[in-house]
Amino acid sequence: MAFPQSTKYVIVGAGIHGLSTAYHLALELRRKGKGSGADILVLDKTSIAAGASGIACGVVRNNYFQPAMRELMAHSVSVWESDTEAYSYHPVGYMQISPEAMREDVASIAEQQEAIGYESVFVDGAKESAEYMKGLFDDWQAQGITSVLHEKPGGYSNNTKAMYGLAGKAESEGVRILTGVSVTGFERASGSGAVSAVITDRGRIEIDYVVIAAGPWVKSFWEMLDLPREVSIKDADGAMHDHIPMWVYWSLQEGTLGVDPKMQRTNDGEMPPVIHVDSDAPLISDVDGSLITAEMWGIYYKPDFHFNGIQGGAAPFKVPTDPDKVAVDPYGPESPDFVVGPEFAHMWCSALAHCQKRFEDQTPKYKDEPSGGIGAFTPDSFPVFDVYRENCYVIADSNHGYKMLGVGKLVAEEITGDPSVLMTPFRFSRYEEGKLHPVSNSPFPWS
Numbered sequence: 001m002a003f004p005q006s007t008k009y010v011i012v013g014a015g016i017h018g019l020s021t022a023y024h025l026a027l028e029l030r031r032k033g034k035g036s037g038a039d040i041l042v043l044d045k046t047s048i049a050a051g052a053s054g055i056a057c058g059v060v061r062n063n064y065f066q067p068a069m070r071e072l073m074a075h076s077v078s079v080w081e082s083d084t085e086a087y088s089y090h091p092v093g094y095m096q097i098s099p100e101a102m103r104e105d106v107a108s109i110a111e112q113q114e115a116i117g118y119e120s121v122f123v124d125g126a127k128e129s130a131e132y133m134k135g136l137f138d139d140w141q142a143q144g145i146t147s148v149l150h151e152k153p154g155g156y157s158n159n160t161k162a163m164y165g166l167a168g169k170a171e172s173e174g175v176r177i178l179t180g181v182s183v184t185g186f187e188r189a190s191g192s193g194a195v196s197a198v199i200t201d202r203g204r205i206e207i208d209y210v211v212i213a214a215g216p217w218v219k220s221f222w223e224m225l226d227l228p229r230e231v232s233i234k235d236a237d238g239a240m241h242d243h244i245p246m247w248v249y250w251s252l253q254e255g256t257l258g259v260d261p262k263m264q265r266t267n268d269g270e271m272p273p274v275i276h277v278d279s280d281a282p283l284i285s286d287v288d289g290s291l292i293t294a295e296m297w298g299i300y301y302k303p304d305f306h307f308n309g310i311q312g313g314a315a316p317f318k319v320p321t322d323p324d325k326v327a328v329d330p331y332g333p334e335s336p337d338f339v340v341g342p343e344f345a346h347m348w349c350s351a352l353a354h355c356q357k358r359f360e361d362q363t364p365k366y367k368d369e370p371s372g373g374i375g376a377f378t379p380d381s382f383p384v385f386d387v388y389r390e391n392c393y394v395i396a397d398s399n400h401g402y403k404m405l406g407v408g409k410l411v412a413e414e415i416t417g418d419p420s421v422l423m424t425p426f427r428f429s430r431y432e433e434g435k436l437h438p439v440s441n442s443p444f445p446w447s
């Protein structure tokens, strides 16, 4: 196929947001009589699922302290449920298991889930939590837990399988996906400043509209669009904080215990919910009995046949390097800088053993292969979904986003003329206006 010289819509990035936007935009254009999938071109410099979406743990949950995030996640869960097969989605549910410091936050999440009709069970109290957990796993032994939130919807999806499923759905609507094409810049119309053409290493493409869904690479697009490197943020007391860098990187810590995934079943032999435990109980090494940490720690895990073992992660850490000097490429397991090391394996496997007896003495089975990756985070660690330069929609999920399959649907609706109330709390102007999201007591930057 000759390299296209023009198209109505270019979507940059064949990860979850780019592909979801492409598929849903094709549907919206057809439904509204405004065009079809043939008007849409997805460009990716490497391949489908080459970014964060292809290495994500794939956990899909609602558990967020911020009302706007919860409503958005509830919407996304409904999209996951709409085609479980193509999205390789396992609706096993999700559990947030917490210490006293988080009990009130999680209780309010449970109340608000009830208010929006998102089914969950909230278990309050140490004894009650232990009983509830032992009812699911008779070897449950985590200490210091005083509440459990059991979300009945949600679960996880197999990362690359879901991306190929999504790509297939988009292509069946006539969308073209071109891989091995790197976007290097934009041409702007004189007078208006809108983007008139996308410049790539294979040629120039004239466009009506462009969507940027570049995940961890968003900072380079921000620069191509001449958007501000720093922002001013108004806090809850009305004070302005200037010169806050727009992008910072965090390193995600994930890995796989190389055991039979069936090792983690419920007492009834069923596939279990995804488990997320936060704890302030001392974390003791399962290898040598030493103290790993007396600080708050958190892990998540699930049996996964795609990763072939028990797969999960721990709290990420902020990359201390100047964001201008962080090498996003090579990405993920190929990165020389951002793959997990033996400390992660030691901590995560010990935490698994802290939670369930079946994981004691299993650390040697940890799969010693590169895993993990970085994410680009906004100043408040919440997504920015907004239109710049009149016709350029930037989807910057601040690394919340594998679970946000529904964002592409909402973006498609917005592009075709239906603004979304679910997306409004995520506009860039919130920083200057002080319309910030509430912050929880969780050790994770995206809770």
Ligand SMILES: Cc1cc2nc3c(=O)[nH]c(=O)nc-3n(C[C@H](O)[C@H](O)[C@H](O)COP(=O)(O)OP(=O)(O)OC[C@H]3O[C@@H](n4cnc5c(N)ncnc54)[C@H](O)[C@@H]3O)c2cc1C
Binding pocket: 012, 013, 014, 015, 016, 017, 018, 043, 044, 045, 046, 047, 048, 049, 050, 051, 052, 053, 054, 055, 056, 057, 058, 059, 060, 181, 182, 183, 184, 213, 214, 215, 216, 217, 252, 253, 254, 372, 373, 374, 375, 395, 397, 398, 399, 400, 401, 402, 403, 404
């Ligand atoms: C280790 C890890 C685990 C995670 N686990 C979870 C989880 O369990 N649940 C969850 O909800 N989220 C999770 N996340 C976050 C989630 O993966 C991301 O938020 C989400 O995948 C981002 O999707 P995206 O479509 O924006 O970007 P990506 O999937 O990164 O896709 C961006 C694409 O843009 C392409 N691209 C970049 N630059 C250019 C260019 N110049 N020209 C053309 N193409 C370009 C890249 O090749 C890439 O394919 C995890 C992230 C990591 C790193």
